[in-house]
Amino acid sequence: MTTREKLQMMARIQMAKEEIPQLEFIKDEPNDELFYDQFSGQFFRSNKATILAAELNINRELMLNGICPVSRFYDIIGLDFQGDYIWEFGNWVDFDHIFVDFEDGCDFYHLIVMIPEPHEERR
16 A cells, blocks of 8 residues: 555545534635645645635536646645646546644644545546
């Protein structure tokens, strides 16, 4: 099992345990917060409105065009990502936000999980 697969499994277990509904993510303060994107493996700062706008943009493009490059998501949230990865028609991308709090209570971040993950574009 790869590290990415282990992280996905851990994220799914955490999502099943999570008691905070997804709407709570939207209602929080609009300040910049720390996020971790599981697919790219990058930490970054953004606000929740930007994250949600990027997620909606991806699913809108999938519905209208049947294909969407993952670079569109990263362009909107301001991350540099190299690679020809896409989502294709027939997929709706579920974006999950998992609140990760360190035991000392000083730091936290939001883990972003994409289901399904994009795949490499076939040429």
